[in-house]
Amino acid sequence: MNFQIDMNGFVALYIFMLAAFAGWVIIRGVPAILHTPLMSGSNFVHGIVVVGALFALLNASTATEQAIGFIAVLLGAGNAAGGYAVTDRMLAMFRLSGNEPKRRGKPRHVRSSHAGASASKKG
Amino acid sequence: MLAMMLQLTIGAVDLAVAFLFMFGLWRMSSPVTAPSGMNFAGCGMVAAVFGSFLYVFTIGAAAKPHLAVNVLLAVAALSLGGGVAWWSGRKVALTAMPQLVALLNGMGGGAAGAIAAVELFGNKAQGGAQLIVAVLGALIGAVSLSGSLIAWAKLDGILKKPLRVRGQQLLNAVILLATVAVGGYFIFVASNDLEPLMTEPHLIELFFGCALILGILTTLPIGGADMPVVIAIYNAFTGLAVGLEGFVLQIPALMIAGMVVGASGLLLTLLMAKAMNRSIRNVLFSNFGAVTQRKERSINGSLKPVEAADAGIFMRYATSVIVVPGYGLAVAQGQQKLYEFVKLLQAAGVGVRFAIHPVAGRMPGQMDVLLAEAGVPYDLIFQLEDINDDFAATDVVLVIGANDVVNPAAHTDKSSPIFGMPILNADKAKKIYVIKRGEGKGYAGIENELFYADNCSMVYGDAQAVLVKMIEAVRALGTAVAA
Numbered sequence: 201m202n203f204q205i206d207m208n209g210f211v212a213l214y215i216f217m218l219a220a221f222a223g224w225v226i227i228r229g230v231p232a233i234l235h236t237p238l239m240s241g242s243n244f245v246h247g248i249v250v251v252g253a254l255f256a257l258l259n260a261s262t263a264t265e266q267a268i269g270f271i272a273v274l275l276g277a278g279n280a281a282g283g284y285a286v287t288d289r290m291l292a293m294f295r296l297s298g299n300e301p302k303r304r305g306k307p308r309h310v311r312s313s314h315a316g317a318s319a320s321k322k323g
Numbered sequence: 324m325l326a327m328m329l330q331l332t333i334g335a336v337d338l339a340v341a342f343l344f345m346f347g348l349w350r351m352s353s354p355v356t357a358p359s360g361m362n363f364a365g366c367g368m369v370a371a372v373f374g375s376f377l378y379v380f381t382i383g384a385a386a387k388p389h390l391a392v393n394v395l396l397a398v399a400a401l402s403l404g405g406g407v408a409w410w411s412g413r414k415v416a417l418t419a420m421p422q423l424v425a426l427l428n429g430m431g432g433g434a435a436g437a438i439a440a441v442e443l444f445g446n447k448a449q450g451g452a453q454l455i456v457a458v459l460g461a462l463i464g465a466v467s468l469s470g471s472l473i474a475w476a477k478l479d480g481i482l483k484k485p486l487r488v489r490g491q492q493l494l495n496a497v498i499l500l501a502t503v504a505v506g507g508y509f510i511f512v513a514s515n516d517l518e519p520l521m522t523e524p525h526l527i528e529l530f531f532g533c534a535l536i537l538g539i540l541t542t543l544p545i546g547g548a549d550m551p552v553v554i555a556i557y558n559a560f561t562g563l564a565v566g567l568e569g570f571v572l573q574i575p576a577l578m579i580a581g582m583v584v585g586a587s588g589l590l591l592t593l594l595m596a597k598a599m600n601r602s603i604r605n606v607l608f609s610n611f612g613a614v615t616q617r618k619e620r621s622i623n624g625s626l627k628p629v630e631a632a633d634a635g636i637f638m639r640y641a642t643s644v645i646v647v648p649g650y651g652l653a654v655a656q657g658q659q660k661l662y663e664f665v666k667l668l669q670a671a672g673v674g675v676r677f678a679i680h681p682v683a684g685r686m687p688g689q690m691d692v693l694l695a696e697a698g699v700p701y702d703l704i705f706q707l708e709d710i711n712d713d714f715a716a717t718d719v720v721l722v723i724g725a726n727d728v729v730n731p732a733a734h735t736d737k738s739s740p741i742f743g744m745p746i747l748n749a750d751k752a753k754k755i756y757v758i759k760r761g762e763g764k765g766y767a768g769i770e771n772e773l774f775y776a777d778n779c780s781m782v783y784g785d786a787q788a789v790l791v792k793m794i795e796a797v798r799a800l801g802t803a804v805a806a
Binding site: 209212215216219220221222223224226227228229230231232233234235236237238239240241242243244245246247248249250251252253254255256257258259260261262264265266268269270271272273274275276277278279280281282283284285286287288289290291292293294295296297298 | 686
């Protein structure tokens with residue numbers, strides 16, 4: 201049995217095309233309020249480049265390749281780790297009126313009249 | 324047998340990673356599910372990194388003698404790069420988020436470019452198609468690296484002014500052509516085994532040099548308020564470069580993740596450009612400030628400054644208030660004081676909401692994150708299309724450090740450079756207060772008629788200082804009543 205997938209030619213183009221469509225549709229569903237976490241989150245996702253960088257470094261056979269490969273892994277790892285750290289931190293800040301830690305029993309007529317409408321529009 | 328098991332394992336990890344990324348991003352469609360979505364994607368990343376070390380069993384004969392050193396280098400680079408970035412990601416102030424995102428984005432582009440460099444220097448790309456894709460990815464990655472670094476320097480205030488020289492567009496076009504020519508020549512030489520004009524490593528260096536300069540020159544002329552678009556574009560670029568290098572290395576997870584990010588960057592770019600009513604070409608190639616030199620329309624009315632305390636007390640006795648925050652609030656770091664003031668108003672029975680323009684701040688959604696940091700619940704935060712019809716029925720609009728996004732000239736003045744741009748209809752409200760540092764014009768360099776309107780008053784000063792005065796005034800009122 202051979203599990204080697206040959207990705208030359210059209211298979212690669214199909215992957216690119218379908219991924220682009222899927223990305224477009226998924227991202228279009230993200231509400232504007234989350235656009236900054238989305239940016240840093242997608243920033244984190246392209247940190248997957250660290251995998252390619254590791255592949256290149258582990259296969260390096262000259263000093264030049266090792267040096268450039270080292271830089272590639274360094275940058276890729278920074279991209280991934282930093283992207284995750286900021287996104288996670290930002291997302292933890294978003295909360296609803298109901299979940300306020302200190303305030304209880306205060307008037308919130310704004311929330312009661314608009315929260316439902318906004319949730320359905322943004323979803 | 325072992326080789327097959329390895330291949331299967333690597334393939335399975337790759338597939339799982341691609342799934343976790345897509346699933347994670349999909350869960351970002353609501354603030355409720357977004358944190359768990361990020362966790363899924365994070366698990367995928369960790370699995371991917373550990374899975375990468377399986378490559379040590381598949382490496383070629385040439386790399387075998389260097390394996391121990393390479394693994395050590397890999398672990399060192401991972402912990403160093405990952406550690407420093409993680410620490411700065413945890414520490415950085417939220418107002419500095421745009422520059423950090425730009426920097427991280429540049430790192431991704433640089434990594435993609437570096438992978439291409441390893442492939443090209445090591446002469447590893449097999450066949451014409453791989454070579455072309457590697458060079459293309461290198462070009463995009465390198466432009467993204469140097470461009471993002473310039474964007475970072477601009478956002479961080481290291482570079483103060485947009486740098487523009489005469490014939491800039493011509494110069495950029497020449498450098499782009501030169502880069503493409505060098506890259507094309509390299510592909511031609513390498514795939515036909517011809518004797519090049521200079522040695523191949525030198526050709527590659529020249530190619531990367533040109534690409535890096537191209538990124539610098541295209542980003543230098545772009546002004547601060549256009550940065551949301553620029554960051555989104557380079558995000559798309561890095562994604563694309565990662566996807567292309569994924570093809571060169573035959574790793575599907577890279578191709579999928581890169582392409583998804585490319586599509587997301589493109590979508591955000593188009594959204595931002597639409598919110599500014601400008602084409603992407605216009606953002607990249609024209610000088611916004613330069614085209615606004617036209618005869619000033621005469622504006623009726625005058626600027627009416629008021630004391631912060633009076634404005635604060637007026638809002639205390641209103642029924643409904645909409646706050647329009649802008650970049651000025653971020654600069655003054657006034658978001659905590661703003662929410663403190665808003666809580667006082669809420670305690671007095673005033674209905675307060677926040678209205679966010681898509682391009683407020685220096686990156687998409689920056690104001691939303693600032694408000695969230697201060698503790699504002701996100702069901703009080705409304706986007707332009709959701710709240711714009713409510714301004715007419717609102718007692719008071721409080722504009723803080725925003726200018727062009729509430730300029731009614733976008734609706735009324737055909738000769739205005741911002742004509743047609745979607746704005747927040749603050750001018751429809753019964754009373755408007757504007758907190759502003761001075762009488763200067765907005766980024767677009769145009770007068771704002773709203774500030775001269777009869778129902779608009781100006782509160783001059785640093786946003787944070789003004790808000791502190793408002794808080795004190797309303798508090799004093801409360802104690803006076805109690806006494």
